[in-house]
Amino acid sequence: MQLTRAGFLALLWLFVLAALRVVRSDLYAASGVRVAVPGFRRGSLKGSRGKTAKQLVVTHGALAGTRISLDGRPILLGRADDSTLVLDDDYASTRHARLSLRGTDWYLEDLGSTNGTYLDRAKVTAPTRVPLGVPIRIGKTVIELRS
Amino acid sequence: MSAPVPDGAGLTTGQASSSGPTVRPPTRRGTELSMLAFAAGLVTLALVLVESDQQQSLTMQVVYYGLAYLALFGAAHFAVRRWAPFADPLILPCVALLNGLGLVMIHRLDLAFAERAARAAKTYADEAPKQLMYTTIGLILFIAVLALVRDHRTMARYGYTCGLVGLGLLVLPGVLPSSISEVGGAKLWIRLGPLGTIQPGEFAKILLIVFVAAFLVSKRDLFTTAGRNLFGLELPRARDLGPLLAAWIIALGVLALEKDLGTSLLFFGTLLVMVYVATERSAWVILGLALFLVGAFVAYHLFSHVQVRVGNWIDPFANYDTRGYQIAQSLFSLGTGGVAGTGLGAGRPDLIPAVDTDFIVSAIGEELGFIGMAVLVLVYTLLSLRGLRSSLAVRDTFGKLLGGGLSFLIGLQVFIVVGGISKLIPQTGLTAPFMSYGGSSLLANYILVALLLRISDAARRPQSPPKPKVQQAPLAEASTVMVERPA
Numbered sequence: 001m002q003l004t005r006a007g008f009l010a011l012l013w014l015f016v017l018a019a020l021r022v023v024r025s026d027l028y029a030a031s032g033v034r035v036a037v038p039g040f041r042r043g044s045l046k047g048s049r050g051k052t053a054k055q056l057v058v059t060h061g062a063l064a065g066t067r068i069s070l071d072g073r074p075i076l077l078g079r080a081d082d083s084t085l086v087l088d089d090d091y092a093s094t095r096h097a098r099l100s101l102r103g104t105d106w107y108l109e110d111l112g113s114t115n116g117t118y119l120d121r122a123k124v125t126a127p128t129r130v131p132l133g134v135p136i137r138i139g140k141t142v143i144e145l146r147s
Numbered sequence: 148m149s150a151p152v153p154d155g156a157g158l159t160t161g162q163a164s165s166s167g168p169t170v171r172p173p174t175r176r177g178t179e180l181s182m183l184a185f186a187a188g189l190v191t192l193a194l195v196l197v198e199s200d201q202q203q204s205l206t207m208q209v210v211y212y213g214l215a216y217l218a219l220f221g222a223a224h225f226a227v228r229r230w231a232p233f234a235d236p237l238i239l240p241c242v243a244l245l246n247g248l249g250l251v252m253i254h255r256l257d258l259a260f261a262e263r264a265a266r267a268a269k270t271y272a273d274e275a276p277k278q279l280m281y282t283t284i285g286l287i288l289f290i291a292v293l294a295l296v297r298d299h300r301t302m303a304r305y306g307y308t309c310g311l312v313g314l315g316l317l318v319l320p321g322v323l324p325s326s327i328s329e330v331g332g333a334k335l336w337i338r339l340g341p342l343g344t345i346q347p348g349e350f351a352k353i354l355l356i357v358f359v360a361a362f363l364v365s366k367r368d369l370f371t372t373a374g375r376n377l378f379g380l381e382l383p384r385a386r387d388l389g390p391l392l393a394a395w396i397i398a399l400g401v402l403a404l405e406k407d408l409g410t411s412l413l414f415f416g417t418l419l420v421m422v423y424v425a426t427e428r429s430a431w432v433i434l435g436l437a438l439f440l441v442g443a444f445v446a447y448h449l450f451s452h453v454q455v456r457v458g459n460w461i462d463p464f465a466n467y468d469t470r471g472y473q474i475a476q477s478l479f480s481l482g483t484g485g486v487a488g489t490g491l492g493a494g495r496p497d498l499i500p501a502v503d504t505d506f507i508v509s510a511i512g513e514e515l516g517f518i519g520m521a522v523l524v525l526v527y528t529l530l531s532l533r534g535l536r537s538s539l540a541v542r543d544t545f546g547k548l549l550g551g552g553l554s555f556l557i558g559l560q561v562f563i564v565v566g567g568i569s570k571l572i573p574q575t576g577l578t579a580p581f582m583s584y585g586g587s588s589l590l591a592n593y594i595l596v597a598l599l600l601r602i603s604d605a606a607r608r609p610q611s612p613p614k615p616k617v618q619q620a621p622l623a624e625a626s627t628v629m630v631e632r633p634a
Contacts, residue, residue, distance in 0.1 A: 004196055005490040009515065011192065012522040015185055015244060018238055019529055022178055 052147035053106055053132055056099070061141030062088045070145075074100035077138060078111070080115065091115045091139025099145075106130045106145060115139060152611055154464065172609055175236040176228050182240035183224055187217035190247030198490030216247060219286055226290040230297070231604035235537055238603065240583055242596055246282055246589075248523070249582030251491070252510050253278050259497035273585050274503060281586040285593035292597035299601050302546045306361025313354030317414075319365035321404030335405050346587035348401075348410050352556065355597055359418055360548035363425040367544075389418040406452050409563060409577035415439060418560050421552045424546075425544075430597040448464045460573035473500045477568045480513040488516025505576050505585040509568045524565060527580070533559035537603030553595050 056075060058066040068075065068085060075084045078096040087096065093113040099106050109127040110117040117124045118137040130136065136143040191213030198205055220243045227234050253340055254275040296302065302309070320335050327540025336344040401411050419435035420548035446453045461480065462473035476499040483494060496502050496510030512520045531554045558578055567574035578588040 002490075004199075005487065008189075008192060008196060008491065009487065009518045009522075010517060011189055012515070013181075015189060016522055016525050016529075017629075018182065018185060019241070019526075022175075022182070023529070059283055 020100060027090070028096075040114050052104055056063055057144050057146050058085070059135065059142045059144055061139070063141060070101075070106075072101050074098055077143075078113075085143075087138060087141055089139040089141050092141065097124070097136075100127075108136060111137075153395035158244060165338065172233065174228075174232045176224070176232065179227070179236040179239055180221075183243055184217060184237065186240045186244040187213055187220065187245060190216055190251060193248060193251040194232070194254070195213065197258075197492040200412070200490060201255070201258050203258070216243075216250075219283060219405060223286050223289055226293050227371055227600060230293040231600050233604045233607040233609075234298065234600040235533045235603035235607070237529060237533050238596060238600055241526050241533075244592075245523075245524055245530075245581040248511065249507060249579075249584075250267050250275060250278055250282065250284055251605070252496075252507055252514075252582070253503055255492055255514075256497055256503050258492075258508065259495075262524045263497070269343055269418060271404055277586075278360050278584050278589070281589045282587070285589045288590055288596045289593040292594055293601065296601055299541055299549060299598065299605060301547050302549070303361045305365060306358050306365075309354040310358030313351040313358060316351035316354070317397070317401055317410075318404070319347055321401065335407055335410075346396060346585070348405075349405070349587040349591035350594075351596070352410070352414065353591060356417060356421070356552040356556065358419050360545055360552055362571060363421060364545045364547055367425055374511075403446075403450065408448075408453065408456060408573070411559055412575060413556065413577065414561060415442075417552055419558045420555045420559075421548055424551050425548055438465045454574045456575065460570060463570065473506070474568075474570060476500070476573050477506055477509040480509045481569060484513040484520075486517045488512075488514050488519055490514060493617070504572075504578055505564070505583065506568055507583050508565055508579050511582075524561070527557065527561040531561075533603070534599045540606035541602050542605070546602050550599060556595070557592075558626065 005101055016147060024120055037120045052074045053070055055070055056068045058064050063085070066085070076095065076098055077083060077085050077087060077092075078094050079089070079092050080094045084097070086114065093111075093115070095111045096113040097110050097117040101107075106129070108119055108124055110124045116140075119128055119130060120134050122128075130145055132145050132147055134144065191209065194209050194212060195205065197203075198209060220239065223239060254273075257271075257273045257275050261271045261273065313355060320337055323337065335346050335348055337347060338344050362607070369422045397414075401407060401414075415435075419439075421431060422435070423429070447457060457473050458465070459474050463474040465471060467475050479493070480496055480499055483489060488494070491514050494510075494513040496513045499506045499509055502510050508523065511523055515522075534550055534554025534557065538547045538554060541547055541550060558579055560577055562579050563572065563575055564579045566572040567577070578585050580592045581589065
């Protein structure tokens with residue numbers, strides 16, 4: 001008797017929790033709100049001429065010629081063994097920089113490296129969008145995104 | 148360009164979908180169905196608890212009731228699947244739970260009332276089968292609205308018609324003779340002979356919200372025009388005040404004619420919020436609240452029934468045997484329930500007058516306690532919240548205003564009801580949406596929820612890819628082309 005009473009209340013709360021789980025999953029999924037700001041997307045798409053980067057190419061440095069195909073997962077650059085691209089470069093830090101996909105664009109961010117990361121000539125201090133074909137310099141290594 | 152979208156991402160951008168395979172956002176109908184099944188299971192369990200606590204014979208019948216209930220909402224679910232596939236997955240299950248708990252509670256009160264009637268050698272007509280019938284009709288209306296209103300924006304065209312019909316419905320019981328329209332001191336009903344009574348005000352609310360949304364969309368500029376500065380408060384121009392003043396007068400007119408505090412408060416509050424949403428000016432809210440205070444003050448001094456309500460609010464035990472009896476019993480009921488409640492079917496909520504309609508939340512509070520009551524309020528909040536979220540996400544202004552207004556209406560109504568029965572605010576006769584016994588309220592709320600689902604479907608539906616623009620050469624550069632005339 002007391003057990004069923006408490007059990008029913010617990011089940012009621014379970015319903016609320018299940019509902020809140022649905023709400024939460026909605027928060028993580030792209031919400032309808034995001035669609036409402038097309039201006040930003042339009043601008044960025046024009047910049048890359050409607051093409052996404054398909055691969056990452058090392059153009060200069062010890063690893064020149066290496067290609068990594070991009071599948072949407074973030075790319076970790078550095079000397080650490082678990083990096084996506086292990087840089088054999090004296091001027092690179094253990095965890096140097098990261099490339100990550102946001103929407104349709106790749107963003108480069110410096111992970112507190114000693115010698116810095118450069119996008120073309122500019123030093124990367126905050127996450128910066130990487131257009132196709134613009135060189136990323138890490139120590140003696142130069143990387144480019146290609147379609 | 149196919150945008151690689153991270154796991155679980157719902158919508159691609161409109162641009163992305165124009166130039167490549169689109170990632171279809173999850174419709175989440177499966178979530179809705181499982182939540183509906185959960186709600187139906189809870190309702191069945193509640194019924195089992197009531198039957199066992201009331202020493203009724205437990206048979207397989209209960210399971211059939213539960214399955215029938217699931218089938219009812221299953222039909223609604225498939226209608227949503229068919230006509231609003233991207234609608235919010237939580238609105239319908241919340242409604243199913245609230246309506247089911249209401250049905251179980253009405254059935255539970257039926258048992259108590261029937262016992263009492265038997266003791267007094269009277270007959271008592273059960274209300275639960277009637278309420279179940281209204282639920283079925285409500286769901287049919289729900290499906291009909293989903294099937295007929297394919298795009299909520301078409302309703303904006305009928306704004307003035309809706310407003311006129313809504314006002315007519317709101318005022319109609321007030322001008323009809325009391326023999327047709329008066330029940331229990333308030334003139335809100337229309338008696339339709341053997342068909343029973345309907346409460347046109349319930350439907351008028353929705354029509355008026357459609358009107359206000361359409362009106363505000365067409366007259367938005369008028370409202371945002373800067374006016375005079377008064378005490379650092381930017382007041383709109385006097386002639387822009389027209390619609391708000393008209394609404395205020397009508398709300399008070401209804402209050403005066405029909406002795407209905409609840410509807411006027413509900414209507415006025417919702418209108419104020421919609422004006423605020425449309426103009427983003429707090430001046431309107433301050434102005435509206437000031438008008439409300441003046442109106443409340445005048446009404447208090449003008450009408451005796453307002454004084455009675457306020458008197459009951461300040462001290463229900465002063466006139467315990469007469470006027471304060473209802474609210475005092477409600478407070479006793481909530482007190483008996485305490486934190487965990489007496490258990491379904493184990494309390495005495497039937498001692499509260501009008502417990503099946505205005506005071507059904509007290510009955511829940513007694514039998515499920517604070518813990519169950521909190522669930523109830525949370526489910527209502529979720530319902531309102533999901534509506535508001537859809538109206539934030541929907542792309543057109545009319546949808547935003549309509550969705551915001553309808554969602555806020557539910558929230559405000561629940562606040563007025565729960566506040567009234569717990570003596571937070573003066574008690575006004577309003578029904579708890581989906582729970583209270585009453586056909587009009589139930590039907591109107593099902594129409595409201597169908598509209599909310601329609602708006603949420605529009606909000607989450609991926610935009611159809613825009614047609615690629617044909618590159619047209621400027622007229623001056625266009626060369627003359629000979630066109631063969633088709634034979």
